Amino acid sequence: MASKSRAVSAKGVEEFKPYITRALPITANLVCADNTGAKILRIAQVTRIKGRHSRMPSASVGDFVNVTVKKGNAELRKQMFGAVIIRQKYAIRRLNGVRVSFEDNAAVLVTPEGEIKGTDIKGPVAAEAAEKWPRIANLASLII
Numbered sequence: 747m748a749s750k751s752r753a754v755s756a757k758g759v760e761e762f763k764p765y766i767t768r769a770l771p772i773t774a775n776l777v778c779a780d781n782t783g784a785k786i787l788r789i790a791q792v793t794r795i796k797g798r799h800s801r802m803p804s805a806s807v808g809d810f811v812n813v814t815v816k817k818g819n820a821e822l823r824k825q826m827f828g829a830v831i832i833r834q835k836y837a838i839r840r841l842n843g844v845r846v847s848f849e850d851n852a853a854v855l856v857t858p859e860g861e862i863k864g865t866d867i868k869g870p871v872a873a874e875a876a877e878k879w880p881r882i883a884n885l886a887s888l889i890i
Contacts, residue, residue, distance in 0.1 A: 766874060768804035769836030770851055775816065779832060779852040780864030783819035787829060787853055790814050807834050808875040813853065829853040830882060832867070832875045846872065846890060854882060 770776070770789060778784040791812040792803040805811050813829045815822045833848040840846065848870065855863040862881050870890045876883035883889065 764841055764874075766806040766808070766838050767836055768806045768809075769834050770806065770831065771802045771804045774851065776813070776829070776831070777850050777852040778815075778818065778829075778855065779868050780854040780862065781866045781868070782822065782855050782864045784815045784817075784822050784827075784855060786815070786817035787813040787827075787855075788816050790826060805831055807831050807838060807872045808878040810856075811853070813855075827863075828856050828858055830856055830875060830879055832871045832882065832886075833869070834872075838872065838874065840873075848872070848890075856881075 772789050772792065774789050776787045778787050789805060789811050792805045793810050793812065795803045797803060809831050811829055811831065812826055814824065814826055831853045833850060833852040835847060835851055837845040837847040852869065854867055857863060860881060862885060867885045867887065870888040871882060871886040873889055876886055876889045
């Protein structure tokens with residue numbers, strides 16, 4: 747059996763991702779945790795998802811999603827943006843047996859190339875998202 751090699755792509759780092767329950771379906775509302783001017787985001791599409799008939803696509807920490815800005819600056823509202831989920835309320839089980847859950851569901855806006863639009867991230871960032879997205883790890887003040 748071949749081992750999984752680490753390949754760097756334009757959108758984050760592709761590598762082994764332990765199973766994380768996908769707790770955020772389409773139309774879920776997220777808090778925008780950066781300083782771009784957006785306040786509330788809504789998931790419109792989950793990219794790189796394998797589907798099943800009549801099952802709504804869902805996302806978890808570290809996933810790239812397309813979102814619309816529901817609350818925020820007038821120039822950002824009603825537009826589609828890419829975002830990376832950095833926190834989820836549903837517990838994440840780590841390989842060492844610890845379960846981590848956050849008090850809100852949050853994401854940061856990113857460009858199609860994977861660059862972060864804002865210059866600061868408010869609140870903690872899950873280690874799973876920081877490991878997959880190095881740019882987010884650089885801006886994060888606290889990684890849990």
